[in-house]
Amino acid sequence: MAFLEINKINIDYVTEDGVVEAVNDIDLSLKEGESLGLVGETGAGKTTLAKCIMRILPERTARINSGEIFYKGTDLLKLEPEKMREIRGSEIAMIFQDPMTALNPVLTVGEQIAEAVQNHQKVDDAEAMKKAEEMLELVGIPAARSSEYPHQFSGGMRQRVVIAIALACNPKLLIADEPTTALDVTIQAQVLEMIQKLRTQMKSSLILITHDLGLVAQNCESVAVIYAGEIVEYGTVHDIFKDMKHPYTVGLFTSIPKINEDVKRLTPIPGNTPDPVHLPKGCKFCTRCAYATEKCQNEHPELYQSSEGHFVRCFLKGQGGEKYGKQ
Amino acid sequence: MENSREKILKVKHLKKYFNTPAGILSAVDDINFSIKKGETLGVVGESGCGKSTLGKSILRLEEPTSGDVYFNGKNVTKMDKRELKQIRKDMQIIFQDPYESLNPRMTVSQLIQAPMIIQGIYKKSQREEMNKKTLEIMEQVGLARRLVNTYPHELDGGRRQRIGIARALALQPKFIVCDEPVSALDVSIQAQILNLMQDLQESMELTYLFITHDLSVVKHLSTRIMVMYLGQMVEMGTPQQLFTNPLHPYTKALLSAIPVPDPDIKMQRIQLKGEVTSPINMKAGCRFAKRCLFAKEVCKKENCPLVDVGQEHYVACHLVQQK
Numbered sequence: 313m314a315f316l317e318i319n320k321i322n323i324d325y326v327t328e329d330g331v332v333e334a335v336n337d338i339d340l341s342l343k344e345g346e347s348l349g350l351v352g353e354t355g356a357g358k359t360t361l362a363k364c365i366m367r368i369l370p371e372r373t374a375r376i377n378s379g380e381i382f383y384k385g386t387d388l389l390k391l392e393p394e395k396m397r398e399i400r401g402s403e404i405a406m407i408f409q410d411p412m413t414a415l416n417p418v419l420t421v422g423e424q425i426a427e428a429v430q431n432h433q434k435v436d437d438a439e440a441m442k443k444a445e446e447m448l449e450l451v452g453i454p455a456a457r458s459s460e461y462p463h464q465f466s467g468g469m470r471q472r473v474v475i476a477i478a479l480a481c482n483p484k485l486l487i488a489d490e491p492t493t494a495l496d497v498t499i500q501a502q503v504l505e506m507i508q509k510l511r512t513q514m515k516s517s518l519i520l521i522t523h524d525l526g527l528v529a530q531n532c533e534s535v536a537v538i539y540a541g542e543i544v545e546y547g548t549v550h551d552i553f554k555d556m557k558h559p560y561t562v563g564l565f566t567s568i569p570k571i572n573e574d575v576k577r578l579t580p581i582p583g584n585t586p587d588p589v590h591l592p593k594g595c596k597f598c599t600r601c602a603y604a605t606e607k608c609q610n611e612h613p614e615l616y617q618s619s620e621g622h623f624v625r626c627f628l629k630g631q632g633g634e635k636y637g638k639q
Numbered sequence: 640m641e642n643s644r645e646k647i648l649k650v651k652h653l654k655k656y657f658n659t660p661a662g663i664l665s666a667v668d669d670i671n672f673s674i675k676k677g678e679t680l681g682v683v684g685e686s687g688c689g690k691s692t693l694g695k696s697i698l699r700l701e702e703p704t705s706g707d708v709y710f711n712g713k714n715v716t717k718m719d720k721r722e723l724k725q726i727r728k729d730m731q732i733i734f735q736d737p738y739e740s741l742n743p744r745m746t747v748s749q750l751i752q753a754p755m756i757i758q759g760i761y762k763k764s765q766r767e768e769m770n771k772k773t774l775e776i777m778e779q780v781g782l783a784r785r786l787v788n789t790y791p792h793e794l795d796g797g798r799r800q801r802i803g804i805a806r807a808l809a810l811q812p813k814f815i816v817c818d819e820p821v822s823a824l825d826v827s828i829q830a831q832i833l834n835l836m837q838d839l840q841e842s843m844e845l846t847y848l849f850i851t852h853d854l855s856v857v858k859h860l861s862t863r864i865m866v867m868y869l870g871q872m873v874e875m876g877t878p879q880q881l882f883t884n885p886l887h888p889y890t891k892a893l894l895s896a897i898p899v900p901d902p903d904i905k906m907q908r909i910q911l912k913g914e915v916t917s918p919i920n921m922k923a924g925c926r927f928a929k930r931c932l933f934a935k936e937v938c939k940k941e942n943c944p945l946v947d948v949g950q951e952h953y954v955a956c957h958l959v960q961q962k
Contacts, residue, residue: 353825466914467686496685496852496915501896501908523826526898530906549902567830569859571882571897572904577837578859580830584795 313385315517316342316365316485321379323360323369323541330589334360336541338379344484347511347518349532349549351525351564355585357541358521359409362487365519366406367396383485402432405483407507409490411470415462421448421473422458428480447476451506468499475507482514489521504531525568529553537561540586540596543615547622557624559601595627603628647814647846648697649673653706655689655696662920666692668870669706671945674814679840679847681861681878683854683893685915689870690850691735694816697848698730699723710814728758731807735819737799741791748773748787750802754809772809780805781835797828801835808839814846821856833860854897858882863951866890869918869926872945876952886954889927925957933958 323335335357342348350358363369365381367388381388383404388396408414416424425444429435435443445455451472453465462470471491478486488507492500508531511518520532528535528549535552537545537560545558556562563581583600586592594611598604607627615623655667666689674680682690695701697708699715708715715726734740741750751773755761761769774784780801791799800820807815817836821829833856839845851857857864858878866874866887874887885891892909899906912930925931928938937957945955954960 353827468914497854497896498685498892498911499914501898501906504898505908524898525900529900529902529904530898553900553902564826565900567826568900569833569855570900571855571858571894572899572901575859578830578834580834581827582831584797584828585825 313382314341315344315346315384316340317380317382318361318365319380319382321361321364321381322377323357323364324375324377325360325373326375327373327589332588333591334374334541334588335364338538338541338543340536340543340546342485342517342519345515345517346534347520347532349528349535350519350521350538351523351528351535352538353523353585355540355588356538358538359489360541361538362406362489362519362521365487366400366404367391368400368406398432401428401483402481403483404485404487405478405481407471407474407478407486407488407491410494411467411474412494414474415470417462420459420461421453421465421476424473425458425477425480428477432481443480444476447480448473450479450510451476452502468495468503471495471499471503472506475503475510479510479514483516485517485519486511487519487521490523491520492527493522493524500527507531525553525564526571537564540588540591542596542625543623544597544625545623546615547619551619551622555619555622557618557622557629558597558626559603559628560597563600595625644675644677646673647676647711648848649707649709650697651707651709653693653696653708654704655692655701656704659919661917665870665918665921667696667703668918668921670872672865672872672875674846674848675862676813676846677840677844678862679849679860681857681864682848682850682867683852683857683864684867685852685893687869687915687917688867689918690867691818693867694732694818694848694850698727698732698816700732724758728810729813730816731810731812731814732816732818733800733803733807733820736823737791737796737803738823740803741799743791746788746790747777747782747794747802750791751776751805751809754806758810760810776805776808779808779839781831795828796824797831800824800832804832804835804839808843811843812845814848816848816850818850819852820849822851822853829856836860854894866893869915869921871926872953872955873927874952874954874956875945880950880952884952886948886952886959887927887956888931888933888958925955 318338318340321335321338325332325334338361352358422441422444425447426440429440429443445458448458449455453469453472492503522528532549534548536543539560545561566579567581569578581600586599592599595608595613598608613625613627615625618624650670650672653667653670657664657666670693684690692701696703703716710726710730752769755769782801821832849860861878863875863877864881865872868889874890885894892911895907895909923942924940925938925943928934943955943957945953946960947953
């Protein structure tokens with residue numbers, strides 16, 4: 313069994329406007345030490361999936377309808393809350409998007425890292441604080457600043473504190489949810505290099521959630537493209553970047569101005585992401601796809617294997633994608 | 640060297656200082672440049688480098704501390720309230736956050752009509768004409784007619800930003816400051832808005848000052864690009880000049896930090912020391928010297944002037960100029 317295996321997970325949010333199908337039948341697996349990129353736009357369900365792995369979905373509104381998440385052979389969704397709490401933070405850790413809100417403003421950064429350590433390891437306060445200072449040094453912040461409060465740090469440094477907390481217990485799986493979206497490019501590069509360095513040291517796996525294709529290309533081995541709660545394409549970083557098949561994946565690439573190419577005019581994906589309360593019946597992308605046929609509107613496509621390990625959810629079997637790409 | 644096209648905007652020694660408890664913060668410090676009609680000047684830099692303050696000072700949404708801004712030959716900084724109101728018809732701004740820059744209690748048509756009413760373009764009796772004009776503008780920016788009576792909260796980010804653009808266009812301006820207009824949008828929507836802005840520029844002969852932190856976007860749109868660091872311009876040139884031959888160490892580091900969306904191209908990142916600080920109580924010397932890998936004694940002591948190194952490629956660096 314794989315290190316992490318997600319089987320047919322379905323998550324809904326119950327809202328006043330109706331049921332939002334946030335994650336629909338997602339299958340994913342991750343090997344030990346592998347880094348996977350989850351790519352998609354706002355509302356695609358990336359964060360919902362991550363929170364589901366961590367089991368931190370809002371209990372009142374979120375509903376896990378079906379599915380299993382096996383971590384080293386145990387189904388996380390069936391674990392007792394106490395058992396899950398042991399795994400959360402020590403085995404699986406998450407880096408949140410916004411370093412401005414992820415930290416407690418009334419605790420020093422040292423205390424916050426030490427707290428994470430003491431939750432999982434039987435150490436006294438002094439030892440935990442020592443570990444906290446080590447972690448700070450590791451992420452490039454002088455240990456002397458451990459007694460300072462979050463507001464005394466810049467955005468980039470706060471994100472490094474968040475990373476220090478996530479890594480304090482040497483997690484085997486690190487989930488980074490848009491870890492650098494709030495940061496400037498030079499700081500973003502620093503932070504990602506640091507995550508990669510620590511990851512190799514600790515041999516942990518990484519799930520990187522982002523909308524930035526550049527970050528995925530530079531940091532991930534495999535990629536899952538998510539649209540309206542579904543995986544529309546999955547493969548190695550080469551499959552996705554060099555041999556993309558799904559019209560949505562192609563559309564993402566033609567939408568971004570590229571630093572290494574000159575394009576006079578961008579080719580955007582027309583329209584908007586569908587209303588999650590009223591998703592299209594057939595292919596979820598059919599309302600925006602230039603190649604949609606009647607079949608696409610009425611039947612829901614399954615993933616097909618286009619080449620070894622490269623899966624695409626499209627009736628066109630690559631024809632549409634190729635046509636798109638040649639435009 | 641001088642292009643035949645007229646310079647629509649000239650900025651001379653523009654400064655904007657803020658008093659803070661820690662001292663004087665020089666957000667914009669002695670910036671000089673000009674924009675030709677129909678051009679897009681991209682302004683890039685990291686948060687806190689003063690790029691938004693620069694845009695606002697040009698429009699006098701922030702009162703500049705000193706310096707001059709000439710728009711079509713007229714000095715904007717010397718204008719009184721009445722003249723300023725007149726000139727604002729020609730100079731508009733599109734804000735970054737379409738969620739916060741629109742009044743939630745106004746409908747789409749009210750939002751678009753507000754600038755026309757304020758400027759007295761239409762009289763009360765000309766309601767019908769104004770409504771007609773509103774629909775015209777909505778069509779221009781790709782907003783469906785049926786949205787005319789909706790409120791901003793009913794619309795998504797892309798459509799809200801289209802309202803922001805419609806408002807700026809309502810007065811048929813000649814020059815628009817675009818302050819991170821696509822940063823809050825998803826990539827597929829971002830591309831739609833960028834294309835729209837390019838189309839409008841062509842059809843209405845608009846001139847843009849395009850402020851962003853996204854270097855790929857700025858490269859895609861700009862005729863020329865200005866790189867700012869701690870309130871000062873460190874380099875300016877065409878996208879070609881800047882991206883193939885960056886001269887300032889900061890520009891080089893900035894460019895090397897962009898993740899390239901191609902797994903076969905491995906990034907060779909130039910490491911920078913430390914982080915961006917605030918330009919408070921700045922002393923003489925290059926502001927980048929502390930983080931620069933090549934800084935020499937002279938860099939820490941003397942200010943570095945902006946020098947043309949050929950074909951209007953400007954750079955402010957002692958080391959480049961010594962060569």
